[in-house]
Amino acid sequence: MIRTFLYSLSISLAGLLTQAAQAQVKPAGDTSIKKTAVDTTARKPAQRPPVTAAPTKKAVDTSGPRTAQRPTAAPVPAKKPDSIYYVPGGLRLGIDISRFALHFFQPYRTDVAVQADVRLNKKLYGAFEVGYNRTSHSDSSYTYKGSGAYATVGIDYDFLKKKDPSDKNMVYGGIHYGFARNTYEVPAYNIHNKYWDSETPGSFPKTNMTAHWIELTFGMRVEALPNFFLGWAVREKIMVSNNAVEGFDPIIIPGFGSGSKSSQFDMTYTVSYYLPLYKLKIRESREPKKKKD
Amino acid sequence: MKYISGIIAILLLSVFAACEDETKSCDQTLISDLGMNFKKDTLQGFLVKDTIWPKVTLFALGKDSIVRNVPRSSVFMSLDPLADSSRFYLKLDSTMVPDTLTFRYKRKQNFVSPGCGFATFFTLDTVITTYNTIDSLHINNREVNSTNDTHISLFFIY
Numbered sequence: 183m184i185r186t187f188l189y190s191l192s193i194s195l196a197g198l199l200t201q202a203a204q205a206q207v208k209p210a211g212d213t214s215i216k217k218t219a220v221d222t223t224a225r226k227p228a229q230r231p232p233v234t235a236a237p238t239k240k241a242v243d244t245s246g247p248r249t250a251q252r253p254t255a256a257p258v259p260a261k262k263p264d265s266i267y268y269v270p271g272g273l274r275l276g277i278d279i280s281r282f283a284l285h286f287f288q289p290y291r292t293d294v295a296v297q298a299d300v301r302l303n304k305k306l307y308g309a310f311e312v313g314y315n316r317t318s319h320s321d322s323s324y325t326y327k328g329s330g331a332y333a334t335v336g337i338d339y340d341f342l343k344k345k346d347p348s349d350k351n352m353v354y355g356g357i358h359y360g361f362a363r364n365t366y367e368v369p370a371y372n373i374h375n376k377y378w379d380s381e382t383p384g385s386f387p388k389t390n391m392t393a394h395w396i397e398l399t400f401g402m403r404v405e406a407l408p409n410f411f412l413g414w415a416v417r418e419k420i421m422v423s424n425n426a427v428e429g430f431d432p433i434i435i436p437g438f439g440s441g442s443k444s445s446q447f448d449m450t451y452t453v454s455y456y457l458p459l460y461k462l463k464i465r466e467s468r469e470p471k472k473k474k475d
Numbered sequence: 476m477k478y479i480s481g482i483i484a485i486l487l488l489s490v491f492a493a494c495e496d497e498t499k500s501c502d503q504t505l506i507s508d509l510g511m512n513f514k515k516d517t518l519q520g521f522l523v524k525d526t527i528w529p530k531v532t533l534f535a536l537g538k539d540s541i542v543r544n545v546p547r548s549s550v551f552m553s554l555d556p557l558a559d560s561s562r563f564y565l566k567l568d569s570t571m572v573p574d575t576l577t578f579r580y581k582r583k584q585n586f587v588s589p590g591c592g593f594a595t596f597f598t599l600d601t602v603i604t605t606y607n608t609i610d611s612l613h614i615n616n617r618e619v620n621s622t623n624d625t626h627i628s629l630f631f632i633y
Contacts, residue, residue: 287494287495287496288494288495288496290496290498321498323592323593324592324593326589368593371584372593373584373592373594373595377535377541377553378535378538378555378556378557380556380557382557382595429583429585429586433498442588
């Protein structure tokens with residue numbers, strides 16, 4: 183119970199820290215696009231795109247008063263040029279510290295997981311994870327040894343509406359594909375039958391297995407310090423296939439969890455560092471969205 | 476914001492469930508025991524009901540009793556994990572003539588769960604019985620594994 187309490191406390195503290203960090207980051211929105219976009223419609227068309235690299239020569243056409251866009255005689259309004267601006271892109275590399283806490287609850291397993299994500303466009307991120315698991319258990323009836331590695335790859339979609347396009351915080355949902363390879367064995371087991379007063383000793387040879395699964399994830403990453411992120415995520419993993427020997431599922435499938443279950447819930451807490459490597463060119467239409475009739 | 480505490484509670488419960496130490500608990504109450512229930516057959520099979528015998532005695536030949544003179548509508552017995560057949564003595568009432576049941580089977584060691592470890596599973600080949608009190612028997616399930624099934628039904632006419 184104390185372990186459980188400590189773990190829940192650490193998660194709650196982490197949540198509070200995350201919220202506090204987000205509160206620190208948000209006020210930096212003086213250079214927001216929205217605000218500058220409003221400014222540009224007033225008088226100075228040359229200043230309109232705030233962080234844009236787009237040519238400004240045609241900007242004058244679009245900044246006119248609204249009444250000018252609705253001429254009674256001209257049926258085709260002039261098309262506004264797309265808004266182009268750059269957002270920072272890079273590699274966010276982190277370690278999942280919840281795997282160490284997991285060892286506290288399930289002492290037979292030792293896990294290490296490294297996560298990474300790269301920005302692909304304004305909303306999409308490519309997400310990767312690699313990890314290693316070692317499982318070792320011994321009691322009066324059997325001894326188990328297993329080890330293996332896993333990798334997941336997928337896409338995260340950022341739901342956060344950002345005032346500042348350079349904001350790197352995320353509230354995301356994603357879908358990942360996972361693959362694991364595991365080797366496991368039971369060097370010795372003993373089946374004791376009380377009624378027949380018999381012992382049946384045996385062993386299970388070293389066996390390789392692979393597993394494939396899909397995981398649905400939801401979480402957030404917040405820049406607590408410059409380029410230093412804290413993030414948590416919940417994941418539901420759904421087994422697609424595994425070729426474990428019939429009659430002997432592994433205790434743990436690396437990256438997935440319990441070897442006897444077809445789906446597994448999981449929670450991660452990641453500390454990561456952002457390496458700014460490139461800038462992404464974002465092009466957005468400035469045409470008003472069509473209203474539904 | 477008003478849902479935050481509820482969401483956090485659900486998340487924590489889910490985390491606790493996911494963090495459970497599976498090696499600590501064995502949730503199978505009966506591991507690879509053979510289950511057998513008693514049925515009273517009236518109207519030549521048109522009306523079959525579960526029945527309770529008042530003084531059931533059951534043991535493997537040469538071994539201690541599993542139950543002795545207790546009222547039962549079903550019994551569970553462990554097959555011999557070191558042999559391919561087991562013989563059991565079954566007496567249903569003090570006034571009834573006892574029967575002998577012989578089970579022939581194949582054995583295989585299986586991993587049940589991290590908490591339970593390994594167990595011997597059986598596949599029934601044949602079941603032979605005397606018909607002193609037993610009228611007939613039916614094999615419902617030949618696989619004797621960690622599921623809590625009733626593998627055999629014994630039918631009586633009285």
